[in-house]
Amino acid sequence: MEKKTENRINITEVVEKYHPMVFRIAVGFVHIREDAEDITQEVFIKIYQNQDKFRGESEISTWLYRITVNTSLNFIAQKKRRSFLQFGDELLKNLFGKADERKNPQQELEEAEEKAEIRKVIDSLPEKQRIAFVLTRYDELPQKEVAEIMQISQRAVEQLLLRAKANLNKKLSSAIRNRK
Numbered sequence: 390m391e392k393k394t395e396n397r398i399n400i401t402e403v404v405e406k407y408h409p410m411v412f413r414i415a416v417g418f419v420h421i422r423e424d425a426e427d428i429t430q431e432v433f434i435k436i437y438q439n440q441d442k443f444r445g446e447s448e449i450s451t452w453l454y455r456i457t458v459n460t461s462l463n464f465i466a467q468k469k470r471r472s473f474l475q476f477g478d479e480l481l482k483n484l485f486g487k488a489d490e491r492k493n494p495q496q497e498l499e500e501a502e503e504k505a506e507i508r509k510v511i512d513s514l515p516e517k518q519r520i521a522f523v524l525t526r527y528d529e530l531p532q533k534e535v536a537e538i539m540q541i542s543q544r545a546v547e548q549l550l551l552r553a554k555a556n557l558n559k560k561l562s563s564a565i566r567n568r569k
Contacts, residue, residue, distance in 0.1 A: 412426070419461060432457050436453070451538055
């Protein structure tokens with residue numbers, strides 16, 4: 390754990406160690422690099438201003454995840470954005486197996502439409518399901534850590550994931566049927 394002096398966190402050490410993680414989470418939420426940089430900066434300002442509130446009951450990374458997720462969600466709400474996370478090829482790999490290298494413009498267009506449809510379906514999930522899904526599938530966090538971040542039980546995370554998967558299956562199946 391990072392060094393604390395008189396209940397203070399070594400901010401320089403925290404920024405150096407966790408900047409890439411915070412930025413990656415923020416980019417996932419807002420899609421735009423400049424906005425993610427603003428969120429990342431805001432997260433570390435909040436950490437500095439509220440470092441005395443970190444009680445050390447969990448890992449600092451868990452605290453950072455929670456602050457980053459909340460800051461990102463607040464940013465989205467303030468900007469009234471609907472998009473949530475751009476999974477791209479990684480999501481296609483996770484949901485449909487390995488994405489093949491497509492060079493044909495028609496195939497590229499179809500792939501872009503698939504990605505947009507997947508993002509739209511994920512965006513339509515209820516907020517807690519969406520957060521649990523993204524943190525476990527995109528950020529590959531263990532359910533226990535997601536539970537700490539969301540401040541709910543691990544069983545509640547499992548239930549959110551089950552509901553998210555059911556909703557995704559239902560909505561993606563419907564979208565596929567409508568495309569045919």
